[in-house]
Amino acid sequence: MFIHYEYYYTDVYTMTSKCHDLGLRVSYVGQVLFARAFSSIGKFVMDAIHIENLNKTVARGRKLLDGIDLRVAPGEMVAIIGASGSGKSTLLRHIAGFVTGDAGSNVRVYRQSVQIDGRIARNVRSIRRDVGFVFQQFNLVGRLSLETNVLLGCLARLPLWRRLLGLFPERERALAVTAMTEVGMATHAAQRADDLSGGQQQRAAIARVLVQQARLLLADEPIASLDPRSAVRVLELMRQLNTAHDMTVLVSLHQIDMARQFCPRIVALSQGRIVYDGPGSGLSDDDLTALYEGRAISVAKAAA
Amino acid sequence: MSELRSSEAVLAHRRHSLYTLLPVLIILSLLAATWRGADIRPMDLFQGQDGMREFARGFFPPDYSEWRQYVHEMYITLSIALWGTLLAILAAIPLGLLSAQNVAPAWVVQPVRRLMDTLRAINEMVFAMLFIVAVGLGPFAGVLALWVHTSGVLAKLFAESVEAIDPRPREGIRATGAAQIDEIRYAIIPQVLSLWISFAIYRFESNVRSAMVVGMVGAGGIGVMLHESIQSFNFAQSAAILLIIVLTSSFLDICSSFLRNGIS
Missing domain, CATH: 1.10.3720.10 (MetI-like)
Known part of the structure; x- marks a missing residue:
């Protein structure tokens, strides 16, 4: 019924890094073939995200997430697609440990448990330091300057007195300036976040993730409230985080063409289930129509 | 048939007006019940008029000496x-x-x-x-x-x-x-x-x-x-x-x- 991607998910990372060492560039298909051949290596590589049997049931037995099993290797850039209410946001919020699943649900990020058996880990805040989150509504503090918002990414590294007094060390300030420059927002540093456009706010949110020095970036419909140009800009930045900063990226998207363009791997959700997991080319237009109409997707075709 | 329906409508209308009247009645009865408790004596305002006038006159002119x-x-x-x-x-x-x-x-x-x-x-x-x-x-x-x-x-x-x-x-x-x-x-x-x-x-x-x-x-x-x-x-x-x-x-x-x- 479902496409399982497990035969190469972890090995792509090993493979990619090996090729980088050798100065080689290998096509995605090449990576997959390589990974298949050396699939035994996979056991020793840790996942960036490892979700086992994640279920989320709400009132009247309605399932927001239904038996999700998902593994994402370090360095991957994965899109989650699906209709509204298919569970994309819910899934991302579970990975960041904002909410907990039913008993029996397990979520691990870089080997650290975010939730075990549906209970949030005690050290979830320290795990979140590795996890950057970009939201549809940017979630910046509107009354603070752009620079302060970006600096908030380093809070978890600072001693209490510095956080309370708002005294950020020079090193972190420099980091913030670098990050703002990288997303092209350095000239707006002193402006209030309120006064920026949506695209600018989202780039600031990405700069915050850079200052945070996260290893995994979760993005919940990051371009849904942006105009097409800003949307492309934001996705390009995310790709840059993925390639230049070695961040694993898991991004939920509505626009399938964007997902295909930016993400080698696409996970499709429908009514809380993973109905497709594979390269974007494996999804036909009929599949997509089915996906957005909530019909069963013909996965056999996708596998071919 | 239509007659029946129209009489129903009238009844519904009557019931409706009773509901709107009810809060008014409640408030009025509440005020009546507390009249004595608050010791309302409107006539005193007029009967003691001379005293009131005397009292008010005492305020003028204000004494700013201190x-x-x-x-x-x-x-x-x-x-x-x-x-x-x-x-x-x-x-x-x-x-x-x-x-x-x-x-x-x-x-x-x-x-x-x-x-x-x-x-x-x-x-x-x-x-x-x-x-x-x-x-x-x-x-x-x-x-x-x-x-x-x-x-x-x-x-x-x-x-x-x-x-x-x-x-x-x-x-x-x-x-x-x-x-x-x-x-x-x-x-x-x-x-x-x-x-x-x-x-x-x-x-x-x-x-x-x-x-x-x-x-x-x-x-x-x-x-x-x-x-x-x-x-x-x-x-x-x-x-x-x-x-x-x-x-x-x-x-x-x-x-x-x-x-x-x-x-x-």
């Missing part, structure tokens, strides 16, 4: 109000956060809220009388009374504004792995600060009025003077004091609304 002292006492009253409010703000910040449901767990929120309810339920004047016993007559008792009562009021207002914040920026900060204290410092405080300041200014303004009243039970300030002048039937002096009170109050009123408009 105005320096009135101004000095007004300064004391303002000092009481200022310190009472300041201490209350300091107390209300932690107490307000602890009684906000989106900050503290229920087992903290409920007891803190009940405590704040108690502080609000008891009037400043009652607190003043209690503190006079504890620390003696004088302005300090007034400061303590205002502090305690205003803490209850401000904590509630602060907590309500915290509960009304936009949760999204806070989640953004939480997502970076920051602690709860950081969420408060960087997501909650920036959102509520202007409201808090506006509440604090408003409470200062109303605390000036309260400080005059707590003065009457012996907690210092212009209230003491007013109380003494009325007790000794020196209504000309009372009139002068009342005038100063009215002027100060309106002045502060204007300043406070001006400031609060500037903030929001």
